[in-house]
Amino acid sequence: MLAGNYAVNPSTEDSNHHGDVRIDQYINPANTMFGRFSGPWGMTTVDLTVHVRSLPPAGYDDWCLVRFRSVASTAGFCEEDGEIWSRDGQLLAQSRQLAALIPVR
Secondary structure, X not given: OEEEEEXXXXXXXXXXXXXXXXXXXXXXXXXXXXXXXOOOEEEEEEEEEEEEOOOOOOOOOOOEEEEEEEEEEEOOEEEEEEEEEEOOOOEEEEEEEEEEEEEOO
């Protein structure tokens, strides 16, 4: 299993998004998983589902734990699950992404 945890603070994120949940823009563990390939390549999202489970209280200005993990990769595709947790342990959002590896010629 390949996993990554990231701590994010809404007050230090891009101020144009005002703390929006951007669960698909964090470091993708699949990029490390496919590091064994040489030459130029890219990854593209085939399918992305995001479930907003709860909203933080108005004015929430604290750190969140952002966790991504991938347990399956085959035939040029990988899946990745993501979660965003508030500091007090409240699940804010979950995601599942299917990505394809695209060689660039």
